[in-house]
Amino acid sequence: xxxxxxxxxxxxxxxxxxxxxxxxxxxxxxxxxxxxxxxxxxxxxxxxxxxxxxxxxxxxxxxxxxxxxxxxxxxxxxxxxxxxxxxxxxxxxxxxxxxxxxxxxxxxxxxxxxxxxxxxxxxxxxxxxxxxxxxxxxxxxxxxxxxxxxxxxxxxxxxxxxxxxxxxxxxxxxxxxxxxxxxxxxxxxxxxxxxxxxxxxxxxxxxxxxxxxxxxxxxxxxxxxxxxxxxxxxxxxxxxxxxxxxxxxxxxxxxxxxxxxxxxxxxxxxxxxxxxxxxxxxxxxxxxxxxxxxxxxxxxxxxxxxxxxxxxxxxxxxxxxxxxxxxxxxxxxxxxxxxxxxxxxxxxxxxxxxxxxxxxxxxxxxxxxxxxxxxxxxxxxxxxxxxxxxxxxxxxxxxxxxxxxxxxxxxxxxxxxxxxxxxxxxxxxxxxxxxxxxxxxxxxxxxxxxxxxxxxxxxxxxxxxxxxxxxxxxxxxxxxxxxxxxxxxxxxxxxxxxxxxxxx
Numbered sequence: 001x002x003x004x005x006x007x008x009x010x011x012x013x014x015x016x017x018x019x020x021x022x023x024x025x026x027x028x029x030x031x032x033x034x035x036x037x038x039x040x041x042x043x044x045x046x047x048x049x050x051x052x053x054x055x056x057x058x059x060x061x062x063x064x065x066x067x068x069x070x071x072x073x074x075x076x077x078x079x080x081x082x083x084x085x086x087x088x089x090x091x092x093x094x095x096x097x098x099x100x101x102x103x104x105x106x107x108x109x110x111x112x113x114x115x116x117x118x119x120x121x122x123x124x125x126x127x128x129x130x131x132x133x134x135x136x137x138x139x140x141x142x143x144x145x146x147x148x149x150x151x152x153x154x155x156x157x158x159x160x161x162x163x164x165x166x167x168x169x170x171x172x173x174x175x176x177x178x179x180x181x182x183x184x185x186x187x188x189x190x191x192x193x194x195x196x197x198x199x200x201x202x203x204x205x206x207x208x209x210x211x212x213x214x215x216x217x218x219x220x221x222x223x224x225x226x227x228x229x230x231x232x233x234x235x236x237x238x239x240x241x242x243x244x245x246x247x248x249x250x251x252x253x254x255x256x257x258x259x260x261x262x263x264x265x266x267x268x269x270x271x272x273x274x275x276x277x278x279x280x281x282x283x284x285x286x287x288x289x290x291x292x293x294x295x296x297x298x299x300x301x302x303x304x305x306x307x308x309x310x311x312x313x314x315x316x317x318x319x320x321x322x323x324x325x326x327x328x329x330x331x332x333x334x335x336x337x338x339x340x341x342x343x344x345x346x347x348x349x350x351x352x353x354x355x356x357x358x359x360x361x362x363x364x365x366x367x368x369x370x371x372x373x374x375x376x377x378x379x380x381x382x383x384x385x386x387x388x389x390x391x392x393x394x395x396x397x398x399x400x401x402x403x404x405x406x407x408x409x410x411x412x413x414x415x416x417x418x419x420x421x422x423x424x425x426x427x428x429x430x431x432x433x434x435x436x437x438x439x440x441x442x443x444x445x446x447x448x449x450x451x452x453x454x455x456x457x458x459x460x461x462x463x464x465x466x467x468x469x470x471x472x473x474x475x476x477x478x479x480x481x482x483x484x485x486x487x488x489x490x491x492x493x494x495x496x497x498x499x500x501x502x503x504x
Contacts, residue, residue, distance in 0.1 A: 033135035037062070038232040042139070046193075049097045054131035061228055067121060073214070076107075083211030086203045144205075144231040147281040148249055149242035165208065169198075181252050185282075187289045248277065251291060255372035260362055261295045261311050268359035270370035286322055324356070328426065336420035337427070338485035340440030355430050377428045383418060384434075386411060389450045398455060399472055403497040408479075441478060 036042065039062035045052050068075050078085040078092065085092060090107045094100050108123070108130075115122035124130050158164055163178030168189070170177045190201040199207065209224065216223030229236050259269035276286075283291055297306035298314040306314065313323075320326040332341035360367050386392045390411075397405030417437055421427040431437060435447045442451035458471040469477060483491050490496070 034137040036137045036139040036141075037229075038139070038141040039065075039228040040139070045097070049095070049100070054127065055133045057130045058132075058134070065227060067115075075111075083207045084214065086206045140234070141228075141232045142234045142237065144237070145281060147242075148246050148277075150240070151249060151282070152243055152246050155247075164212075183251060184290055185284050185287075187284065246278075248274070249283070251283070253291075254369065256370045258359055258367065258370060259294075259315070261300055263300050264311075264362055266353070267357040267361055268367075269356045270359050272370070272372060274372055286327075288322060328430075331426060335486045339482035340417065340437070342481060342485045352430075355432070377425050380418075380422055380428055380431070380434050382434075383411075383414060396475070399475070400497070400500075402500060403493065404500055406497040408496075440482075 036058065037060075039060065041059040041061055042056050043059050044056045064076075073079055073084055076088050078087075078089045087093075088104075088107060091100060091103045094103060109125050112123040112125050116125075154165070155162075162180070162183060165186075166183040167176040167178050168182070168184075169175075186205060187201055190199060190204045192200055194200050194203060210226060213224040213226045217226060225231050225236070231237065253273055255274040256270065256272045259271045280286065294314050295311055298309055298311040299306070300311055309317070314320075315323055316325045317323045318325045318329045321330075329341075332338065359370065384390045392409075392411040394408045394410045395405055396408060414437065417440065418434065421431055421437065433447075438451065439445070439447065444457070445451035454474060455471060458468065458474040460470055460472075462468065462470045462473065479496065480491055482488075493499075
């Protein structure tokens with residue numbers, strides 16, 4: 001297997017890639033003075049070998065790719081029947097600090113010196129030219145997201161060849177083998193660092209994926225990227241068009257199931273797996289590293305294999321990118337929803353639990369699975385006709401002093417909030433009725449009844465012990481906060497109430 005004529009930049013085992021540039025790292029909140037190309041590898045010692053005495057080297061892989069195109073990958077990397085080894089050939093397996101330093105210097109500088117002697121463009125040969133102290137920087141490198149569309153592209157290219165990528169290590173036969181219907185994501189076995197023969201995710205993916213891409217390129221077949229920017233530059237990745245029709249990735253999962261756990265007492269949740277799949281980028285959006293039931297790792301009161309996260313938190317933690325509530329919470333962050341949901345908990349209303357927990361109570365007998373597919377969501381009733389209880393406009397003059405009274409277009413605001421709710425199945429499911437929308441402004445008021453005036457709860461000044469702002473602050477925080485969250489430009493004083501004319 002030869003790769004000459006097709007050269008690819010890869011990470012070097014023995015040094016680690018870091019996002020910050022050599023020199024002083026930018027502190028939290030500090031704007032980096034510069035950005036670092038996705039094709040640049042910032043070469044730093046792994047922690048176990050201690051700190052470097054000089055600034056880390058910023059290795060320009062793109063420049064080396066171009067300069068060494070004729071020599072091919074073998075110039076720096078080992079290429080054999082197993083693919084292309086990400087480590088430099090000269091440093092592979094070396095874990096002695098001083099030996100590693102010598103090997104890197106010998107490998108790089110001897111190449112630079114040889115090219116210079118041949119009259120070719122060459123790299124530095126002195127310490128300070130490579131180990132430069134630079135201003136803090138941040139890498140533009142993005143992680144490659146392997147989603148349903150990319151998976152479908154590969155499956156279409158290699159039908160019935162899942163074993164090309166998916167394998168497990170057989171402890172008996174001491175070799176890799178394929179197990180049908182037990183395929184897992186790469187991260188299930190490959191972690192952040194190499195562990196004996198088990199490569200890190202970075203090294204495994206570079207070795208496996210790029211070797212295949214290179215082989216196809218050698219055969220002049222369409223294939224994936226072979227340079228850093230092809231997978232790690234946001235703009236380049238954005239040029240990869242997703243398939244218009246993505247087939248379902250079947251791995252033995254049910255179309256629908258009851259979310260339950262041993263010992264739980266609350267009504268079970270009907271979860272439609274098939275309807276949630278198209279809403280996500282890949283299985284690991286919810287399933288972390290392995291395709292297992294949540295209850296296998298997360299327990300009711302303890303989580304032996306769940307990172308200390310109980311099952312209740314695994315489903316309801318709004319700050320988590322994996323939980324049900326966290327996923328729904330992210331939907332409410334878009335500008336159509338944020339005006340009402342900004343800062344509000346999804347579980348703020350007592351009736352919110354029943355929206356999901358509407359199945360049968362746990363029992364000894366297993367109920368039949370819930371209906372597959374999208375749940376039936378009732379259409380919302382039309383907005384009520386204007387009346388004293390539902391006015392078209394509301395005049396707010398209780399605080400009028402330096403400014404005239406504010407005339408709030410009540411019906412116009414409600415219509416603006418109502419339209420995106422009707423367009424969203426998720427919003428209709430959780431709002432249930434148009435009355436739920438009223439709680440966005442009229443918080444802590446019974447749904448369906450005419451809410452009290454703001455002055456009923458908010459006095460002239462704040463009540464610190466009740467976490468209740470004064471009336472002026474409440475009005476401005478509520479109204480202007482909504483305008484900011486929904487990207488409404490009218491946020492100035494005279495946008496809501498005109499200045500009073502002062503008698504001279």
